[in-house]
């Protein structure tokens with residue numbers, strides 16, 4: 308039964324819903340939302356006939372698909388209101404669409420035409436009012452409140468998390484790590500189909516804000532390193548566990564952790580102006596973001612070593628050739644082409660995308676968590692090293708930094 312309902316829902320979603328129903332001589336596409344062409348029997352109807360006609364018109368104007376369950380309910384109520392109880396023969400088990408419609412109509416039993424009309428009008432009215440309130444919410448591209456270092460918006464089924472410190476090349480402060488965690492948690496639960504991370508300004512991100520290491524807390528440098536490692540592990544865990552497709556729109560150069568994390572994204576689109584630089588040994592540090600595992604897997608050991616050990620900066624073309632970037636776009640067309648593509652992706656079925664992503668990620672999840680834990684532990688030690696202290700002091704002491 309559940310399988311038949313699921314199959315019916317599947318068929319409805321795939322467009323089989325547009326077939327004429329129940330062998331009627333008129334074309335009744337009652338389940339084909341929002342195009343509903345219905346011809347009433349012409350029988351005299353009492354007071355609510357006008358409301359009923361109006362409801363039919365309002366239904367055509369709805370922009371959002373209310374889902375198969377509601378469409379079946381609308382279909383059944385319409386049939387009951389216009390023809391009375393279902394008396395047509397039950398369709399065969401394998402005719403999923405007709406069977407689902409027949410079941411919905413039959414389930415109304417002996418409900419009177421008047422009552423069915425009333426229920427139909429009430430249902431349409433609730434759909435109209437819920438759409439108008441959600442439109443106010445969804446179409447407002449305003450940034451979500453509560454973020455200081457990010458601009459977070461949801462529009463066209465896409466939650467966009469934009470790093471928003473352009474004057475500092477989007478370097479990630481401890482506050483920004485926390486806000487990204489919060490934004491990912493919210494995006495995981497919201498109605499969006501995909502989530503995008505990008506940067507504001509000419510840089511995608513210049514990596515960890517090196518000032519994070521200059522504000523020594525009262526507990527001393529060990530405490531700073533320990534807190535940093537805990538925050539980093541939690542931050543990276545949110546990328547490992549993110550349940551929906553996660554896409555990086557790399558709008559300019561990327562440094563450090565903003566590069567290593569790319570291995571945990573599902574798709575990476577980059578402008579041809581982007582570069583990819585992981586200067587860990589120059590900074591006396593070590594790789595993070597699961598790159599010690601993902602980079603060799605993505606690009607092979609020796610290419611990964613050039614980046615992660617020897618600080619080789621890749622062009623966008625090289626990063627694409629090595630599999631870290633999915634596709635490179637000319638800078639002048641970058642935003643336009645990428646967003647057209649993403650908007651199309653975001654019309655795909657949300658649950659199917661999320662479940663497929665989780666299936667693919669599930670294979671590696673345990674390993675990724677273990678790698679993340681090891682990387683953070685090594686970094687905690689590195690941050691206490693002279694090599695790292697000297698490199699950070701030199702960044703702030705030099706004009707030419709890298």
Ligand SMILES: CCCCCCC/C=C/C(=O)SCCNC(=O)CCNC(=O)[C@H](O)C(C)(C)COP(=O)(O)OP(=O)(O)OC[C@H]1O[C@@H](n2cnc3c(N)ncnc32)[C@H](O)[C@@H]1OP(=O)(O)O
Nearest residue numbers: 475476478513514515516517518519535539563564708709
């Ligand atoms: C607490 C949790 C910790 C987790 C740590 C996880 C481990 C992460 C590791 C990494 O990400 S390693 C990589 C760290 N990043 C860098 O080493 C980059 C440092 N920045 C630069 O080399 C250069 O700024 C640049 C990115 C190459 C850009 O150079 P450009 O000459 O074009 O601009 P600038 O004038 O240098 O920059 C403008 C402005 O922004 C400040 N800034 C840029 N990046 C950082 C940064 N990463 N940290 C702190 N500040 C940064 C820069 O100082 C300038 O500031 P003002 O001088 O204008 O005040």
